Amino acid sequence: MADYRNSWKQESNLDPYKAPHGVNLMNNNPKHALAIWAKQYEISRDDIQERKETALRLAIEGIADGSIISLDGVISPLSQKIKAHHGVSLFEMNGNWIETAQYWTCPCCARGKFQISRLGGKGQILAKLVEHHDHMSDALKAAFRKVFIESGTDKPTSTGLALIERMAPAFSAYPSVLICEDCNNADAAAKKVISDTGRKVDWHSFSIGQISQFIIARNHTPHIIDKVKVLEIWNLARPAYVARMNLVYEVAKAAVLHDYWFERYQGETTPVPTLSNGFSRFNGLELVNGEALVHEMARSTFKHKSNYSRWRSGEQSIGDIPPPNFLAIIQSLPGCARMWAALPDQWKCPICERSKYQIVNYKKGKVSFHTHGPTRYSPAWKSTGQICIGCFNVVTALKRELQIDYGVEVNSPFDCITPGEMRSIIRARAHSSHLVDPEMAETLVTKWQPR
Structure with missing residues (x-):
């Protein structure tokens, strides 16, 4: 199997951590060990558990030797490069980072994983991607409770909460999308800028298109927030936010759908390209359990100790x-x-x-x-x-x-x-x-x- 991998690497001049224009790297190297192994065997119910364990082992080996680049981990060539750059070996790496490709690029700040990596406050390497989402579901549930309190009604509803939950996506300003932790933190920082001016922004969350306008992105460091730009963007976004919140309250009160806003992503962005979400589940990777992979990779990562007492x-x-x-x-x-x-x-x-x-x-x-x-x-x-x-x-x-x-x-x-x-x-x-x-x-x- 090593011969297959070496020949593929020699035949390709591709940067293994970046998907070049016009080239689809989602298939990884179709000759990697896991793909070859999966091709040879037909999975049956009797031996599926053993096969899955083998698939997980081969996936980990493929990540380590660089033949699988649609997944990541503390043992990947990219991680070795990141360790060498920071001079630190301990990672604080989350599941989204592990289950995304090594060539993944943040759709908000346009940085790759290498550029996103940075040192944390405890000397560890931070390697985290988070799912960024709108908060209209929480806003609807809060309005649902508020209507009960303010109206004082004693008549219960058996379908109201279920209706609220089904309607929440209709009020979202954008669909969920995977972004780097720095971009997600920038959203929280921007909302604090607004609240510091005395304006309420309880349920608003900026879209990636808006966040990209007020951040100054740098490699291996948190974003700088342009406060003036934040307020400019908020002044443009506020009328739609106020309108949505008014509708949210009316829906909570009358349980009637009025209207919704929705922002689609530009280009061919795959919002949450993780293994668990069905991304790159072929060439043997369909046998790899994402949770099990994250568990194995997490054995040597940094963990915060909770106070269980x-x-x-x-x-x-x-x-x-x-x-x-x-x-x-x-x-x-x-x-x-x-x-x-x-x-x-x-x-x-x-x-x-x-x-x-x-x-x-x-x-x-x-x-x-x-x-x-x-x-x-x-x-x-x-x-x-x-x-x-x-x-x-x-x-x-x-x-x-x-x-x-x-x-x-x-x-x-x-x-x-x-x-x-x-x-x-x-x-x-x-x-x-x-x-x-x-x-x-x-x-x-x-x-x-x-x-």
Whole structure:
């Protein structure tokens, strides 16, 4: 197989990290090891798992030796070039970077992956691509909640939320598109420029065409933002944004489609050209699982360590009192409505003893009601019945800390704590997360730690 690869490299003068004009490099080298291997075998149900593992291994080998360039990773020739340039070997690389071609170019700032790479604050090489999207779905849901609160209606809707979710794309100013993290950060920085002038820009997100006008792109460094240009572009975009937001509110109020705006990309841009999204799934790569590939490549990448003990040491904010028509809102949310209807009016959480009303959560204009049933495989919880989401969140947080920080094997979240232990470490509050006694919780965690 190495002979095939070497002969292909000798016959081609192409830059392996850039797709030249008129040349389609999406097929990689059709003679790479994975393509040859996939051609020889017909996949059957009996051996498909073994074949997929082989395909993943050959894909990784192809990325490493440069014969597969429609994917990337910390072992690719491009990554070696990036390491040499920065003088650093540790990457912070995300899945989108791994699943896109080494010759990928940002459709917003026009930089290639080599130029996008830069050093992070902890001395690691940042290699991240993100999916940039409009926020009309969030705007519609916020308007949906706002109409309930402002109108005070007590009549629930069984189809309103589903309609809102289906209509969200119609109000988007542009379809989702993969861009470099610097361009996505530039969008956030531009919105801060606008908000610093006292103007509200809650749900606006600039398109790649707009972002490209106010950034000054440089290699291996974050973009510079032209603040004057940002305000000029915002002044041009604001009327359409205001019009859309007015329509969003009317749709939330009347559930009637009025109009929409949509920006198509220029040229032949493939918005999200990742393996998981179906890009370059041929010549054997159709057998490679994108998630598995990212997992394998991520073994030697930089990872931020989360604080999994925060549930027992951090301060929990208190929720607000729900609006008078909270029940109409809950009954308009299918999941919450089912959980509410499944319990009698006099029900109380068997652990924290809060009533149905006290379990209703109201934060940042969002009303919710959730319960959870303990698994039947945890003996101590067999006769407990449904518990509130506040108690369940404490259980899952404990399980997560034990598994990730201490390597404790926990089959079910409810195996790591008994109902009595739960009652001893929490103090329940209406419409809010539980307060956790840090000393008693630490004692419980210590009990599980390997000796």
